[in-house]
Amino acid sequence: xxxGEQQLIDLVNAWAKYSEATPDADVAGFCLHYLTETAQPxxxxxxxxxxxxxxxxxxxxxxxxxxxxxxSLTEIRPSSRLAALVGRLSKYGYFYSKKAMFPLNFKxxxxxxxxxxxxQMGTPKKSELIYEMMVExxxxxxxxxxxxxMGYIEEFPDENDRRSKRLRITExxxxxxxxxxxxxxxxxxxxYSSLTEGEKALLIQILDKLDRYHAEHYKLSKNAGFDEVYxxxxx
Amino acid sequence: xxxGEQQLIDLVNAWAKYSEATPDADVAGFCLHYLTETAQPxxxxxxxxxxxxxxxxxxxxxxxxxxxxxxSLTEIRPSSRLAALVGRLSKYGYFYSKKAMFPLNFKxxxxxxxxxxxxQMGTPKKSELIYEMMVExxxxxxxxxxxxxMGYIEEFPDENDRRSKRLRITExxxxxxxxxxxxxxxxxxxxYSSLTEGEKALLIQILDKLDRYHAEHYKLSKNAGFDEVYxxxxx
Numbered sequence: 001x002x003x004g005e006q007q008l009i010d011l012v013n014a015w016a017k018y019s020e021a022t023p024d025a026d027v028a029g030f031c032l033h034y035l036t037e038t039a040q041p042x043x044x045x046x047x048x049x050x051x052x053x054x055x056x057x058x059x060x061x062x063x064x065x066x067x068x069x070x071x072s073l074t075e076i077r078p079s080s081r082l083a084a085l086v087g088r089l090s091k092y093g094y095f096y097s098k099k100a101m102f103p104l105n106f107k108x109x110x111x112x113x114x115x116x117x118x119x120q121m122g123t124p125k126k127s128e129l130i131y132e133m134m135v136e137x138x139x140x141x142x143x144x145x146x147x148x149x150m151g152y153i154e155e156f157p158d159e160n161d162r163r164s165k166r167l168r169i170t171e172x173x174x175x176x177x178x179x180x181x182x183x184x185x186x187x188x189x190x191x192y193s194s195l196t197e198g199e200k201a202l203l204i205q206i207l208d209k210l211d212r213y214h215a216e217h218y219k220l221s222k223n224a225g226f227d228e229v230y231x232x233x234x235x
Numbered sequence: 236x237x238x239g240e241q242q243l244i245d246l247v248n249a250w251a252k253y254s255e256a257t258p259d260a261d262v263a264g265f266c267l268h269y270l271t272e273t274a275q276p277x278x279x280x281x282x283x284x285x286x287x288x289x290x291x292x293x294x295x296x297x298x299x300x301x302x303x304x305x306x307s308l309t310e311i312r313p314s315s316r317l318a319a320l321v322g323r324l325s326k327y328g329y330f331y332s333k334k335a336m337f338p339l340n341f342k343x344x345x346x347x348x349x350x351x352x353x354x355q356m357g358t359p360k361k362s363e364l365i366y367e368m369m370v371e372x373x374x375x376x377x378x379x380x381x382x383x384x385m386g387y388i389e390e391f392p393d394e395n396d397r398r399s400k401r402l403r404i405t406e407x408x409x410x411x412x413x414x415x416x417x418x419x420x421x422x423x424x425x426x427y428s429s430l431t432e433g434e435k436a437l438l439i440q441i442l443d444k445l446d447r448y449h450a451e452h453y454k455l456s457k458n459a460g461f462d463e464v465y466x467x468x469x470x
Contacts, residue, residue, distance in 0.1 A: 004254055011250055011262050012243070019239055027246050031266035036433040078435040079427040080420050083328055085442040087344075090325035091369040092449040093318055099461035109322075134326040185315050186461075189469045192314035194448045198271040199441050200313040206434050207320040213429045214327040226334035226421075234424045 032205070089191070097187045104179060105150070109187060112180040114143055115152055115173050123166045125158065134218070152176055267440070324426070332422045339414060340385070344422060347415040349378055350387055350408050358401045360393065369453070387411055 001009075018033055019025035097109035106112060110133075117132055118124070124132070130140030144167065147153040152173035158164040169177075192200060221229045236244075253268055254260035332344035341347060345368075352367055353359070359367075365375030379402065382388040387408035393399040404412075427435060456464045 004260065007254070007261055008247070008250060011246070011265065014262060015243060015246055019242070025239065026242055027249060028270060030246065031269045034266045035263065035270070035437055036431050077420060077423065078432065078439060079423040081439055082427045082435060082442070083419075083423040085439065085446055086321060086324050086426075087328065087348075088369075088446055089442060089449070090321050092453065093322060095369060095453070096456070096461070096464060099456075099459075099464060102461070113322075134323075134330060184318075185312060186465055186469075188312065188314035188318040190465055191321075191449075192317045192445070193469050195441065195445060196271050197313065199444075200317060202270055202437060203441055204313060204316055204320065206430065206438055207317070207324060209434075210427070210430060211320055211323055214324070214426075218327065218330070221331070221334075224334075226331070226337070229331060229334060230421055230425055234421075234428050 032202070036206075093187065093191045096190045097184075100183050100187045100190075101180075104176065104183065106180075107146075109184060111143060111147060112177060112184065114147060115169055115177050115180075118153060118167060119169045119174065119177065123156075123168045125164055125166055126155075129167055147173070267437070271441075328422065328426045331425045332419075335418050335422045335425075336415075339411065339418065341415075342381075344419060346378060346382060347412060347419065349382060350404055350412050350415075353388060353402060354404045354409065354412065358391075358403045360399055360401055361390075364402055382408070 014034055015025075015030055018030050022029065022033075094108055094110075098107065101108055101111070104112075114129070114133060118129055121129060121132065126141070126144060127137070129144065130137055133140055133143075135143075144153065148155060150172075152170055153167050154170050155165045155167055158166050195203070217229075217233055220232070224232075249269055250260075250265055253265050257264065257268075329343055329345075333342065336343055336346070339347075349364070349368060353364055356364060356367065361376070361379060362372070364379065365372055368375055368378075370378075379388065383390060385407075387405055388402055389405050390400045390402055393401050430438070452464075452468055455467070459467075
């Protein structure tokens with residue numbers, strides 16, 4: 001039997017197993033299932049160079065963090081590699097967003113995102129908005145104060161709790177948001193338009209699952225120490 | 236012909252086309268190719284609810300940014316959805332890293348990453364290290380000064396340029412790094428271990444491609460305005 005024949009037999013056998021277990025089996029669903037459930041990293045990385053597997057651990061970390069990796073993905077733990085990649089990509093997004101937001105007098109995309117989240121929340125307490133933004137309180141307060149100063153957010157006393165203040169978006173805030181949306185889309189295009197539509201769809205599918213997982217655990221983890229978080233989330 | 240038969244014929248035809256063009260065709264490579272080059276988002280999102288396609292644009296943005304989306308991915312532009320997801324995931328990572336780094340007296344994972352990058356660069360100028368970290372100069376200086384204060388980095392005069400200072404990691408810096416590596420891996424596990432190995436491999440494959448693309452454009456974009464960046468990177 002030649003190699004291509006064997007591969008075709010493997011393919012059809014995998015399909016048979018999948019379609020037996022899946023009522024509305026289709027080709028795209030099969031491919032996704034095969035890759036995410038069956039395939040191992042080594043299979044996917046077949047085109048990457050493979051360096052000596054021992055002793056280079058820290059060095060690989062260094063490379064992956066600084067973008068100079070020779071891309072031999074097998075030596076570094078996949079979760080650590082992912083953490084480094086997501087961190088770097090979010091920095092690129094921030095870098096481009098700063099440039100894009102400059103004409104609108106925003107420091108970065110973070111500020112219009114505060115407005116969007118506030119618009120959705122309605123009239124939250126300051127602390128509630130900052131909690132939702134997942135930032136440290138001190139830096140959250142800085143952004144809120146800046147947006148108040150720009151006239152996009154207003155503070156008002158809480159009727160039920162005189163010591164507390166609530167926030168709401170102003171008319172000017174809603175207006176500037178309408179200007180921001182197309183700019184934010186342009187930043188997203190710079191960051192992600194080099195991917196194919198299929199790649200984007202795959203990424204969204206996996207990252208969305210991850211986002212839901214973390215949204216659920218974030219509230220539980222808010223006041224917990226790291227060991228408690230680790231024990232709950234890593235099995 | 237029944238539905239399953241038609242799907243199997245589609246699968247084998249797609250395989251035939253792929254294996255003809257690909258010398259070492261295998262099943263995993265085929266699946267990845269099919270999803271990233273052939274499949275459309277609508278196909279992959281078949282299980283997502285589909286809301287009314289018009290008028291909800293901004294609201295979908297809001298939802299996607301605050302994690303309360305009903306996950307109907309078809310209405311929001313994929314690039315924008317990705318930007319929001321990557322931003323949120325990096326915030327979760329930062330949140331967990333702060334907790335994990337607390338016993339080591341670091342504010343977040345950012346500080347040991349400075350040490351790692353510095354260890355790799357050798358004896359860079361301050362500005363070179365901060366450039367590599369992709370942060371604003373003022374916040375980069377704060378981190379460097381803090382690490383100098385902790386004894387993990389030392390400054391020394393540049394032999395060729397007396398006005399300038401260079402940095403290098405200290406013995407204490409190298410020692411603390413050895414303590415940091417396992418902690419950083421634990422943070423990565425909290426962030427990504429809920430994915431399957433196949434999902435991680437897929438993510439790495441796509442994000443790595445994106446990272447290389449941005450590493451290449453970052454240098455060109457450093458001093459450019461956003462419109463210039465957009466015109467060069469989005470076609």
